[in-house]
Amino acid sequence: MGSALVHVSIALPEEPSFPQTLVMPRAVPMGYGERPYDTFVGNVAAFSAKSDALAVTREEGAPRWRVGRAVRIEYDVDLARMERQILSAADASKVRRGYAGILGYSVFAFLEGKEDRPIRLVVQAPLGWPVLSTLAPEGGDLRASNYYALADSQVAMGPKLRVLPIPLSGEVKFPFYLALYAEGPVEEEQIARLAGSAMEKIIAYFGSTPFPHYTVHVELLAPISSEHQYFFSMEHLDSASFYLGKQEGPLPEGRTRYNFAHHFAHAWIPKRCYGEGYFPFSWELAPLIDTVWFSEGFAQYAAIAALASSEEERQQMLERRFRSTLRDAPAFLRRMNLRDLSLVASSRYGADFRTGSNSFSRGGLMAAEMDDRIRERTAGKKSLRDALRYLVEWSRKNQRAFKIEELPVRFGEATGVDTQDILERWLKPLD
């Protein structure tokens, strides 16, 4: 590939009746922080219905360009510089000889006020390159119901991209794909098998398949510098992306399957069942969210409950994932209440992972305690699984965020068990 620039052209179906503003994301769903995607954008040009070039002015200090009453807007994004300057591999698109892996929100801007419009995506790849979009991994027209769906999708392409269907053994069938790019030897059958079994368990836990198809996008990368980080993964509406460092032999089975299950669980929580701040999303500045403990803690607990084959194993996972984190937490974090800790984590989750891990550990142990009580008081007839299934369905019907104080109400409706005191205790500081 001769160039690491992506050229984006946005065409509107009709001339807008008032001047438009082009906005590039600096915050992304589940990113819990800011990424300066606007700094990799160049050559912004706008054209009228008569194809005349219009004046474009950048708003100082903002990821915004005034583009007038443009019907067509064009710009370039420098993916090579993006990868060099964004140190977290999970947040940067990649271009290699024979491969490109593109995160929607790192290249797609939106027109302010038009975020809810449906979008058709046309991808022009280098001649002969196969293309996969997570909008339609099985091929065909690429359509997003709104900007969020487009931004949260990925495009992978090139002769070095491997695409294979992931077999599912259960009754549930849907298009389920592994899109894999590896710089070095990789056990692709192991990855597909672990992803398949993790997905089966998570679907069995939630009792629903809320997406029409799902893509597991895996990049196994040789580090481009010692400062770049390769351990974070990212969940999306109908896909998840995983960034692995170079492997010696097979991946560790238990840890890899849990990692898949954790990120798959996010397709239900919080992608489709969430506290305030997740939807509608604030793209220019990371939104302040006081329920990170739910989104991360309850989703991870769901993964633990779905995967654990015995009570002993469940306890081991709770210990490894949550209890040990809280035991090692510094005093100033222990003294924070859970809402405040979440608010901090919602803008610096990865930048200071102690805020992230302490939020999800407290949330995960809250979930475990609620699960224990529901099972005990219903003599094993119900569990937190029923409460979460109910909340997911409630979210689908109501299409809104829940408020924290609603949680025990919904859980009570689902199971008949009162969990309010458990919520209130965990919301308090640890010390």
Ligand SMILES: [Zn+2]
């Ligand atoms: Zn997570």
